Amino acid sequence: MSRRVVVVGAGITGLAAAHRIAVDHPATQLVVLEAATRAGGRLVTSPIVGLPVDEGADSFLVRVPWATDLFAEAGLGGELVAPRARTASVWLDGALRPLPSPNVLGVPLDPSTVADGVLDPSDLERLAGDGRADGGLPAGTGADGDLSVGQVVRTCVGDAVFERLVDPLLGGVNAGRADDLSCTVMAPQLLEGARHPDGLLASLREAQQRTNPAAPVFNTHPAGMGHLANRLSERLGSALRLGCPVRSLTADGPRWVVHSDAGDETADAVVLAVPAAAAASLLSGLCPTVADTLAGIEHASVSIATFAYRRSDAPVSGDQSGFLVPRSAGMMMTACSYSGSKWAHLDDGRHSVLRVSAGRIDDRRPDGLDDDALVAALAADLAITVGVEAPPVAVRVGRWPDALAQFRPGHRARMAEAAKQLDDEVPGVVVAGAHHRGVGVPACVGSGTEAVAALAGHLR
Numbered sequence: 001m002s003r004r005v006v007v008v009g010a011g012i013t014g015l016a017a018a019h020r021i022a023v024d025h026p027a028t029q030l031v032v033l034e035a036a037t038r039a040g041g042r043l044v045t046s047p048i049v050g051l052p053v054d055e056g057a058d059s060f061l062v063r064v065p066w067a068t069d070l071f072a073e074a075g076l077g078g079e080l081v082a083p084r085a086r087t088a089s090v091w092l093d094g095a096l097r098p099l100p101s102p103n104v105l106g107v108p109l110d111p112s113t114v115a116d117g118v119l120d121p122s123d124l125e126r127l128a129g130d131g132r133a134d135g136g137l138p139a140g141t142g143a144d145g146d147l148s149v150g151q152v153v154r155t156c157v158g159d160a161v162f163e164r165l166v167d168p169l170l171g172g173v174n175a176g177r178a179d180d181l182s183c184t185v186m187a188p189q190l191l192e193g194a195r196h197p198d199g200l201l202a203s204l205r206e207a208q209q210r211t212n213p214a215a216p217v218f219n220t221h222p223a224g225m226g227h228l229a230n231r232l233s234e235r236l237g238s239a240l241r242l243g244c245p246v247r248s249l250t251a252d253g254p255r256w257v258v259h260s261d262a263g264d265e266t267a268d269a270v271v272l273a274v275p276a277a278a279a280a281s282l283l284s285g286l287c288p289t290v291a292d293t294l295a296g297i298e299h300a301s302v303s304i305a306t307f308a309y310r311r312s313d314a315p316v317s318g319d320q321s322g323f324l325v326p327r328s329a330g331m332m333m334t335a336c337s338y339s340g341s342k343w344a345h346l347d348d349g350r351h352s353v354l355r356v357s358a359g360r361i362d363d364r365r366p367d368g369l370d371d372d373a374l375v376a377a378l379a380a381d382l383a384i385t386v387g388v389e390a391p392p393v394a395v396r397v398g399r400w401p402d403a404l405a406q407f408r409p410g411h412r413a414r415m416a417e418a419a420k421q422l423d424d425e426v427p428g429v430v431v432a433g434a435h436h437r438g439v440g441v442p443a444c445v446g447s448g449t450e451a452v453a454a455l456a457g458h459l460r
């Protein structure tokens with residue numbers, strides 16, 4: 001008799017898991033239950049001034065294979081594109097200053113490439129050294145001895161590099177405070193480098209020599225990241241059921257019953273590919289300890305306002321992809337992406353499209369503003385930073401409440417322990433998603449893929 005598996009949630013994690021099941025376990029009866037009326041979760045692309053601009057994720061890291069491989073398996077690998085503009089700036093002391101290149105997650109590898117006004121001479125002197133930890137690294141947390149990004153960077157290269165470069169960059173990725181974020185999850189190469197006997201900078205420089213400087217760091221699809229979700233959804237056909245929020249999960253002997261608005265599904269295995277709070281709620285009756293761990297993961301809310309200007313009203317730099325704004329600037333915006341400079345397919349020659357982010361774990365001001373007030377505040381920040389005074393021809397606001405997990409030091413060890421507990425107490429049920437191994441699309445695809453691998457014994 002063929003096995004039945006239910007995937008709950010059709011964001012990129014659930015779609016990747018479902019794709020893996022369909023391909024690797026074709027005899028399995030697969031059902032994917034998604035609460036929303038469309039699949040993709042935070043992968044969604046919609047037109048603004050006729051251009052396919054992403055509302056959520058707009059690209060993915062290519063250094064790790066997961067997302068690249070999934071695009072290829074979806075038949076879209078040959079269509080991927082790299083950014084045209086590869087450099088970015090940071091707003092420091094009232095001016096946009098280019099990020100040094102090369103840098104690793106904001107840590108400059110060559111002090112001579114640090115622009116004027118970014119760091120003091122004493123910081124540059126330190127950057128000319130090998131980056132050995134002053135007095136050794138602090139003791140770590142959890143089974144893997146994790147440290148915060150702040151602990152690692154401050155100790156090895158100083159506070160200014162952390163506050164003016166690394167925190168704006170890394171804190172921007174998940175709207176967090178890099179002083180509180182797990183280095184194992186957010187910046188494993190920095191932790192590894194800091195533990196290297198030659199020192200952080202020496203180790204990063206050595207690793208840099210082995211990379212091709214011309215290779216792109218990011219890719220996207222010219223029809224938008226939502227195109228991957230659409231393609232995977234189409235392939236699932238009738239296995240994908242939209243508008244089916246799952247309300248609870250109960251046991252029926254060795255099997256599991258998934259209760260949704262569309263009825264009950266009995267399954268041999270279940271993948272919970274939903275945000276941490278939803279997974280916690282579904283597991284509360286079956287595995288309260290893991291439910292508590294998941295419920296305890298803090299999340300930041302972010303908003304993205306996309307402004308489309310006449311090109312002549314907003315002539316942004318064509319060789320810059322955008323800029324970051326440190327929290328110390330006190331602005332509403334946290335980053336601005338020059339979409340048309342970054343991506344050739346978003347350059348129609350007539351418009352400048354700027355994607356402006358707002359909201360951090362310690363800045364909830366955007367949540368208290370309606371869309372018009374948020375747009376006004378971000379337009380004022382754009383006037384200061386890039387000098388755009390003219391009104392946009394179109395604006396779109398996207399709200400992403402509790403979207404970005406904050407990985408505290410020890411997160412990976414806690415997730416490993418949770419997976420083990422689930423396997424002991426609720427065999428056949430696995431949890432995957434952006435709260436698991438990282439918020440990036442590749443990490444989500446990896447999480448969905450690993451979840452299916454962990455269920456292999458239940459799918460035979």
Ligand SMILES: Cc1cc2nc3c(=O)[nH]c(=O)nc-3n(C[C@H](O)[C@H](O)[C@H](O)COP(=O)(O)OP(=O)(O)OC[C@H]3O[C@@H](n4cnc5c(N)ncnc54)[C@H](O)[C@@H]3O)c2cc1C
Binds near residue numbers: 011303435439
């Ligand atoms: C504004 C923004 C910009 C980003 N930019 C990037 C980027 O450029 N590059 C990058 O790599 N990453 C980026 N990310 C992160 C990345 O997009 C997300 O981490 C990732 O898409 C999350 O995928 P997921 O499937 O785990 O979760 P989600 O996309 O949240 O999907 C979960 C799904 O579960 C469904 N669901 C919830 N509860 C239930 C239920 N009870 N029953 C059934 N279904 C349910 C939801 O409707 C949703 O569709 C960005 C995120 C945001 C918010």
